[in-house]
Amino acid sequence: xxxxxxxxxxxxxxxxxxxxxxxxxxxxxxxxxxxxxxxxxxxxxxxxxxxxxxxxxxxxxxxxxxxxxxxxxxxxxxxxxxxxxxxxxxxxxxxxxxxxxxxxxxxxxxxxxxxxxxxxxxxxxxxxxxxxxxxxxxxxxxxxxxxxxxxxxxxxxxxxxxxxxxxxxxxxxxxxxxxxxxxxxxxxxxxxxxxxxxxxxxxxxxxxxxxxxxxxxxxxxxxxxxx
Amino acid sequence: xxxxxxxxxxxxxxxxxxxxxxxxxxxxxxxxxxxxxxxxxxxxxxxxxxxxxxxxxxxxxxxxxxxxxxxxxxxxxxxxxxxxxxxxxxxxxxxxxxxxxxxxxxxxxxxxxxxxxxxxxxxxxxxxxxxxxxxxxxxxxxxxxxxxxxxxxxxxxxxxxxxxxxxxxxxxxxxxxxxxxxxxxxxxxxxxxxxxxxxxxxxxxxxxxxxxxxxxxxxxxxxxxxx
Numbered sequence: 001x002x003x004x005x006x007x008x009x010x011x012x013x014x015x016x017x018x019x020x021x022x023x024x025x026x027x028x029x030x031x032x033x034x035x036x037x038x039x040x041x042x043x044x045x046x047x048x049x050x051x052x053x054x055x056x057x058x059x060x061x062x063x064x065x066x067x068x069x070x071x072x073x074x075x076x077x078x079x080x081x082x083x084x085x086x087x088x089x090x091x092x093x094x095x096x097x098x099x100x101x102x103x104x105x106x107x108x109x110x111x112x113x114x115x116x117x118x119x120x121x122x123x124x125x126x127x128x129x130x131x132x133x134x135x136x137x138x139x140x141x142x143x144x145x146x147x148x149x150x151x152x153x154x155x156x157x158x159x160x161x162x163x164x165x166x167x168x169x170x171x172x173x174x175x176x177x178x179x180x181x182x183x184x185x186x187x188x189x190x191x192x193x194x195x196x197x198x199x200x201x202x203x204x205x206x207x208x209x210x211x212x213x214x215x216x217x218x219x220x221x222x223x224x225x226x227x
Numbered sequence: 228x229x230x231x232x233x234x235x236x237x238x239x240x241x242x243x244x245x246x247x248x249x250x251x252x253x254x255x256x257x258x259x260x261x262x263x264x265x266x267x268x269x270x271x272x273x274x275x276x277x278x279x280x281x282x283x284x285x286x287x288x289x290x291x292x293x294x295x296x297x298x299x300x301x302x303x304x305x306x307x308x309x310x311x312x313x314x315x316x317x318x319x320x321x322x323x324x325x326x327x328x329x330x331x332x333x334x335x336x337x338x339x340x341x342x343x344x345x346x347x348x349x350x351x352x353x354x355x356x357x358x359x360x361x362x363x364x365x366x367x368x369x370x371x372x373x374x375x376x377x378x379x380x381x382x383x384x385x386x387x388x389x390x391x392x393x394x395x396x397x398x399x400x401x402x403x404x405x406x407x408x409x410x411x412x413x414x415x416x417x418x419x420x421x422x423x424x425x426x427x428x429x430x431x432x433x434x435x436x437x438x439x440x441x442x443x444x445x446x447x448x449x450x451x452x453x454x
Contacts, residue, residue: 022444026436027418030393053420090443108335114393114416118436119443158446166257166341183446185439189341191254193280204442208433209253209345212412215431216317216346217249219385219410 017065017088024062026118027052029085035078044075094121098157098181100172101164102127102135102142105187109163111138122161124151126175128168145175152179159183166190173197244292244315251289253345254279256312263305271302321348325384325408327399328391329354329362329369332414336390338365349388351378353402355395372402379406386410393417400424 031051035043045063049056063076066084070076086092094116099106102125109115110122125142127133135142143151151157160176162169162184169188173196176184183202186192191205258278262270272290276283290303293311297303313319321343326333329352336342337349352369354360360371370378378384387403389396389411396415400423403411410429413419418432 016448017444019441019444022440023434023437026416026434026440030416030418051422052418053422088444089440090447095443095446104335104338108331111331112435114436115439118439120439159442183442185442189253189257191257191279195278195280202442202445204438206433206435206438207250207253208339209257209341210250211431211433212342212345212347213249213253213316214246215386215410215412215429216322217244217246217315218429219322220317221243 021062021065022089024052024054024058025085025089028059028062029082029089029091032078032082032085036082040078042075043078043081045070047075089119091117091119093119095119095159096155096157097122097159097161097185098148098152098176098179099125099140099161099163100127100145100148100176101125101162101168101188102129102132102137103163106161106163107137109161109187110140120159123155123157148175149179152176152181157181159185162186162188162192164188170196173201177201248289248292249316251279251281251285252312252316255286255289256309256316256318259305259309259312263309267305269302270305270308272297274302316346318344318346320346322346322386323382323384324349324386324388324412325375325379325403325406326352326367326388326390327354327372327375327403328352328389328395328415329356329359329364330390333388333390334364336388336414337367347386350382350384375402376406379403379408384408386412389413389415389419391415397423400428404428 028048031048045056045060049059063070063081066081066088068076068081068084097120099109099122106125110125122140125137125140126145126148127142128145132142133144157179158181160181162172164172166189169186169190169192173184173192177197184192184197186203186205189209191207192203255275258275272283272287276286290297290308293308293315295303295308295311324347326336326349333352337352349367352364352367353372353375354369355372359369362369385408387408389399391399393416396413396417396419400411400419404424411419411424413430413432416436418434419430
């Protein structure tokens with residue numbers, strides 16, 4: 001349940017798959033890939049639910065959204081279900097992205113090979129620090145911020161990843177939007193809103209502070225409950 | 228709204244501050260600190276709501292949970308509100324933590340100075356790779372996994388941060404729990420559940436894959452809506 005921005009769940013577009021379902025899809029995918037490599041062809045809803053600590057009814061509803069139907073006493077075909085989830089998540093094709101902020105966090109994200117498996121291909125990084133410009137980080141070139149907008153438009157990049165400190169986040173977001181970027185994945189501690197970049201830009205704020213706040217709060221409650 | 232695990236919101240302990248409110252608190256804090264450094268003494272609910280793109284009624288409810296009350300036509304006292312939020316979030320004291328996995332992501336998190344400002348102090352890192360053991364990363368020592376459990380018990384560490392690959396996450400979690408750790412902040416792609424570590428352990432899964440899945444899905448819907 002960690003809701004990393006603290007905003008309420010978005011209104012969903014009618015007939016679209018609900019976002020909570022989308023959020024659970026990567027866990028289903030990971031689990032099914034494990035079964036696949038163990039050579040399993042079919043899996044029951046109950047088994048998936050138990051392994052992922054979810055309710056069976058929830059699993060059945062979620063998986064129905066992919067168009068793959070389980071059969072009573074037989075279950076779901078593992079290969080077909082993996083393919084259906086990859087289609088739903090867009091993992092069957094890569095989305096190219098630019099990253100702004102080639103510091104510690106940016107470097108870690110550039111080196112996080114797992115992103116390529118889940119559809120994100122960061123093709124260039126940008127930084128205001130001239131000492132970083134010109135370097136390669138995990139095979140991705142670091143370029144000067146001035147080049148961002150032109151290059152983004154030329155390459156038709158639609159996704160921007162922000163890994164700068166809070167005080168630089170708004171400028172980074174605006175630079176991305178000037179380049180025609182339509183969606184921002186924001187790792188900076190500043191929660192970006194439509195006020196910063198316009199209402200049309202899709203924003204996913206990954207607020208680590210919110211996640212940590214809940215963890216520490218829950219820990220405090222445990223302590224209080226066990227004097 | 229990004230809910231990074233895709234599970235349903237936890238049941239709240241009665242009389243506790245709701246988790247969605249806790250998740251919004253870091254954003255209020257960041258905004259108020261900005262006002263404070265601009266020398267502002269009072270701020271209205273409406274202004275906070277506008278700046279953070281929230282509903283005023285939501286802001287009023289959230290801030291009431293801190294025990295600080297706004298006065299009509301005058302607003303909230305900025306300094307007092309900051310202090311009240313820090314108390315609610317436990318940011319007025321540090322929680323010491325151990326980190327498992329001193330690779331790219333682990334190093335980035337060790338170098339992320341912002342965590343210290345929000346109550347987390349990572350005092351040691353652990354890794355199975357002997358080439359990493361013995362090093363210092365951002366002034367934090369990297370130690371051998373075998374030392375974790377004993378040291379955690381001796382230092383009464385309660386929080387563990389996991390930054391290992393998916394296939395190593397369960398082992399890392401179990402090692403932390405053997406050391407008496409009560410809460411796990413999990414950055415690995417494997418969503419940990421009570422099945423891995425026991426129902427008593429508090430788990431916050433930061434599922435970047437879920438967050439990215441929603442971003443890419445929303446982008447796809449925009450494209451579909453604008454043929």
